[in-house]
Amino acid sequence: MRLPSLLALLFVGPSYAALAYKGVDWSSLLVEEKAGRTYKNTAGQTQPLETILKASGVNTVRQRIWVNPSNGDYNLDYNLKLAKRAKAAGLKIYLDFHYSDTWADPAHQGKPSAWSGLSTDALVTQVWKYTNDVLNSFASAGITLSLVSIGNEITPGLLFPTGQISSTNGPKNAARLLKAASNGVKESSMSPTPKIMIHLDNGWNKDTQTWWYDTVLNSGGGFWTTDFDVMGVSYYPFYNPSATLSSLSASLNAIASKWSKEVMVVETDWPTSCPQPAYAFPSDAKAIPFSAAGQMTWMKEVAKRVAAVPGGKGTGLFYWEPAWVGNAGLGSSCASNTMVDGSGKALSSLAVFGQI
Numbered sequence: 001m002r003l004p005s006l007l008a009l010l011f012v013g014p015s016y017a018a019l020a021y022k023g024v025d026w027s028s029l030l031v032e033e034k035a036g037r038t039y040k041n042t043a044g045q046t047q048p049l050e051t052i053l054k055a056s057g058v059n060t061v062r063q064r065i066w067v068n069p070s071n072g073d074y075n076l077d078y079n080l081k082l083a084k085r086a087k088a089a090g091l092k093i094y095l096d097f098h099y100s101d102t103w104a105d106p107a108h109q110g111k112p113s114a115w116s117g118l119s120t121d122a123l124v125t126q127v128w129k130y131t132n133d134v135l136n137s138f139a140s141a142g143i144t145l146s147l148v149s150i151g152n153e154i155t156p157g158l159l160f161p162t163g164q165i166s167s168t169n170g171p172k173n174a175a176r177l178l179k180a181a182s183n184g185v186k187e188s189s190m191s192p193t194p195k196i197m198i199h200l201d202n203g204w205n206k207d208t209q210t211w212w213y214d215t216v217l218n219s220g221g222g223f224w225t226t227d228f229d230v231m232g233v234s235y236y237p238f239y240n241p242s243a244t245l246s247s248l249s250a251s252l253n254a255i256a257s258k259w260s261k262e263v264m265v266v267e268t269d270w271p272t273s274c275p276q277p278a279y280a281f282p283s284d285a286k287a288i289p290f291s292a293a294g295q296m297t298w299m300k301e302v303a304k305r306v307a308a309v310p311g312g313k314g315t316g317l318f319y320w321e322p323a324w325v326g327n328a329g330l331g332s333s334c335a336s337n338t339m340v341d342g343s344g345k346a347l348s349s350l351a352v353f354g355q356i
Contacts, residue, residue, distance in 0.1 A: 019307055021147070021264060021316030022353045023060035023094060024053060028324045030082055031073055037325060040345040049323055050089035052346055057354025060092040060146060062266065062318050065134065067112035068101050076134055083143045094147035096199070097131065097181070099159055104152045106201050109160045120162055120173055124180045131184025139190040149197040149266070150181035153234055155212055165215060175221025182227040195229040199266055203233025204243040206251040213259060231255050234267035235302065238332045241280040249305045256313040264316035265306055270298035272347070274334035295339060295349035303356035317356060
């Protein structure tokens with residue numbers, strides 16, 4: 001009898017219930033199409049990306065929204081156009097507010113230029129108004145949102161310097177801004193009200209996650225656990241060797257238990273090529289190959305950890321961004337992390353969404 005492979009020993013087949021949200025971020029689609037990009041399924045047939053995603057088992061698409069970007073990409077009109085296609089394809093929609101004119105992430109949380117001179121009180125009001133207006137615009141267009149993230153990777157805070165957690169009054173200001181954003185969603189005309197998410201990076205780090213919620217919820221800014229429904233995290237394998245799968249499990253289990261919320265991994269990916277990684281990969285992922293098969297294995301292993309959170313609180317997993325051919329490295333030191341090749345043809349790994 002042939003001995004099982006090392007991978008088979010390390011990564012036992014899935015034995016978990018299917019996740020409620022199986023998704024991808026497809027924010028760049030209109031930018032790619034404007035540049036002449038088309039997409040093909042694994043059989044080589046050219047199809048709309050939403051058709052390919054749906055057939056692959058994706059049930060939710062994630063879209064980033066910027067306030068007033070200089071070229072219009074990712075603004076409200078852009079997102080409405082993209083969401084109409086998702087709705088027509090039968091896909092649920094997750095809207096990711098950046099509260100900036102450009103990228104908002106742990107290194108960048110700049111205010112929109114039009115909001116830069118506002119006092120704290122005026123900024124709080126503006127966040128409510130903008131969030132409420134966006135939700136009402138979607139509702140008026142007949143588009144329901146399933147999930148709304150009030151901020152993107154806001155571990156250091158949002159709308160700097162006002163909501164910068166390390167600054168004087170930063171935690172309280174961040175709490176006030178998030179309260180306004182939450183109310184903007186809840187008080188919109190959209191029915192049913194989408195689930196409201198807080199999204200932090202370094203989802204594998206239990207101490208970071210716990211510190212953030214303890215700090216903001218106890219800041220006196222009036223932001224409570226009743227103001228959100230989901231704890232979302234980013235979890236990438238190529239920035240820190242401590243980002244093990246086991247540490248992800250410990251982190252998700254801890255925060256779900258302490259605050260009794262749904263938890264999701266809303267950003268992850270795995271390379272098909274990484275000849276010169278800037279950092280060592282986590283020890284319990286080193287046997288996973290840099291290939292489409294490796295992407296399948298990675299996604300199944302992350303899904304297994306999410307689905308294993310006690311009480312059924314682990315509910316979603318999203319890939320960032322599988323079809324962004326023009327940015328194949330996806331911000332990493334790896335050459336390619338997409339689930340399509342350079343011609344836009346879907347790799348076999350895209351079918352993983354039908355298996356998690």
